[in-house]
Amino acid sequence: MSGDHGPHIIVPAALKVLSENEDLQVIFVGDEAVLNQELGHQPPKVIQRISITHATQRVEMDDPPSRALRNKRDSSMRIAINLVKEGKADACVSAGNTGALMATARYVLKTLPGIDRPAIITALPNMQGTSTHVLDLGANIDSTPEQLFQFAVMGSVLTQAVDNLPNPRIGLLNIGQEEIKGNERVKEAAKLISSSSNINYIGFVEGDDIYKGIVDVVVCDGFVGNVALKTTEGVAKMISHYVKQSFTKNWLTRLAAIVSLPILNNLRQKIDPRRYNGASLLGLRGIVIKSHGSADILSFSHAIKEALIEVQKNVPSQIKQQLGILLSERRRIE
DSSP: OOTTTTHHHHHHHHHHHHHHOTTOOEEEEEOHHHHHHHHOSOOHHHHTTEEEEEOSBOOOTTOOHHHHHHHOTTBHHHHHHHHHHTTSOSEEEEOSOHHHHHHHHHHHHOBOTTOSSOEEEEEEEOTTSSEEEEEOSSSOSSOOHHHHHHHHHHHHHHHHHHHOOSSOEEEEEOSOSSTTOSOHHHHHHHHHHHTOTTSEEEEEEOGGGGGTTSOSEEEOOHHHHHHHHHHHHHHHHHHHHHHHHHHTSSHHHHHHHHHTHHHHHHHHHHHOGGGGOOEEEETBSSEEEEOOTTOOHHHHHHHHHHHHHHHHHTHHHHHHHHHHHHHHHHHHHO
């Protein structure tokens, strides 16, 4: 019910994914009358895979997380996460308030054993035609070395599952690649990560390495990660602005735009942020996916597909198992 567009976008996005995945079932959580209106008349084979759970409240985009937790227990967000806890849903996908979603998910689902705090992770395109996963993107602004180690484990497991990489390369975001660079927190985190034999740690990486394709997972605290993400989005918008401006200066540049259209369309496909929508809240005892609030139908459908993959790969269970192995290994060394 939340996000910038609410059920007007979310319902058709879910119907799109339903048409592509015969085993999928969708529970829409929100105002039943509104949802029924958005659903309209669907064929029986679709209706039988859809259900609606009514919610009398919704979390607004500007609601503080504390208000969402205390005063909106019958919100669509809270009920959707409750369904995951109760085992009635395998995953929750929301375009709502990020802070409220994280706070509610952490309160209801709790964190996995050995995980101090959940982290937000998403994939970004790179120059190798693959993607680079980055975490944390804003859930924790002041992470300890131990928490950065936990992020590395979670990022490694997710990337193995989602991208089918048997041994993903893990890098720690820093202001330089040399061992002497960075603050004490990052240096200590590097020692913890590098001491784990099951993590393919390649060392420190810099901001521009995210897009080179030389690393599969980039680990950082939420303050740094969020700034990096928002900077990326800003640069992408600036480039798009100048490209459009350059191609519309006069009739010659418009003609050049027509000739270049196949190249431009190919470029747009590769870097289209809608195709990378769906940030996972890792470290919880359940799967919760955060979509951009401004997501359109294509964008939100990709967030649902991210949830599908994580359900099929049972990502929380894999994180729990891998973290248990690594913590046992560290105790033996100590």
